[in-house]
Amino acid sequence: MKKDHITQIIVASLLMLQFTSASGQVMDDLETANTCSFFGEVVPQKVTTFSSDKEAESAIKKIVDASGLVQNFLVRAAGVPNAAAVIRGDTRYILYNQHFMKETERRAQNSWASISIMAHEVGHHLNGHTLDGRGSRPKIELEADYYSGFILQRLGASLSDARAAMEKLGSESGSSTHPAKRDRLAAIANGWVRACESDSKCDEDREPDVGEIPIPDRPSTPPATQRDRGYPSGYGMLVCGCWGYNPPPLSAESKCASGFVRVNICPGFCAGGGSPYAYVCQ
Ligand SMILES: [Zn+2]
Structure with a gap:
């Protein structure tokens, strides 16, 4: 399938997601200890999960397909602060808050914003981060951000598309679990540029804001x-x-x-x- 076609499907899917009711079928109660939440917010110890939108499932499938791997988790709408990767027993979940996803796209004014957050959570599962039950740490958050940037380039997003959600919603200061926005933006850019380097149709120099990437430790002229x-x-x-x-x-x-x-x-x-x-x- 052509990349443009995939892009159209995903954007259309996420647009449809906005109009889908949150009153899906109740699936289960789920304990969520030591969860990889997107911005490190406290996730309730137990959440009720709902059936996910077909559109969200479809978007997730595209994300996983673009990485050439097999989907090894279930996707559920839930009352989590934003999105989270959770493992319970042998079952892995991606939980997402439908209202948050809608708000994210509205605030970032970019339909890639929610996809980048979903891709981050997918990155936690595909990198095996949820297996040790230790929850978020800065290192694994940057790995998931890198994956998000990489996959969004593969799906046809520009670098500014890939950074849109973090740019708008990321925290300026880091925490014990999550790095600061500038480092997370740099990890997303790092993944995007790596994917671009192996894509003959990708020209990163045409990206208008490449020169503004806040790469950590970027050389600058000191006083x-x-x-x-x-x-x-x-x-x-x-x-x-x-x-x-x-x-x-x-x-x-x-x-x-x-x-x-x-x-x-x-x-x-x-x-x-x-x-x-x-x-x-x-
Ligand atoms: Zn995370």
Whole structure:
């Protein structure tokens, strides 16, 4: 199926989702301890789940198909704050709040916004994050964001489409469970760019806002006083990318005020093995 066709189906599905009643068939009560919720909100200990919209199921199926994997979870509408990936016994669920999804699209003014959130939750299941029962941590949240960016490019979304929901709704400050918005946007962009690199029809330079991606540790010119002494702690020497074999965690670097640069491992995988990484002054 052509990508344009898939895009049309998904956008149409999500539009229909907006008009679908929330009064689906009651399915089950579900305990939700240690849940990967999208923005780290507290999820009620027990929620009632409803049958999902056919349209939501269809959108999820497209997300999973685009990754070349088999869907291994059930999709249910539920009274969760936004969306969540949950595992109970042997059964995996994606729970989503129908009102939140509708509001997200309205606020972001972008029909990809809810798809990106669904894709994030799908990413938790496909990456096996829900198996250990530990709930959200910043590292796995960035992996799910990376997946969301990657899949949205595969489905035909632009980079700004892929970032729309996070741009509008993400939190400026990080928490113990979820990274700050700028890091999450960077992970989404990282996934999107990686997918674009392996798509001959994708031209990331045509993206109007590529130059504005808030990549963590993005090099910028520090004030002259700091430059004279060397770059300060936390200053990014090299953005996230596949720069070859992962170097030692700490190396000598005369341009940093501390004299050392450390390696920050970024979300994702490199085609030649290993992970992308960035260099940051110690
Ligand atoms: Zn998450």
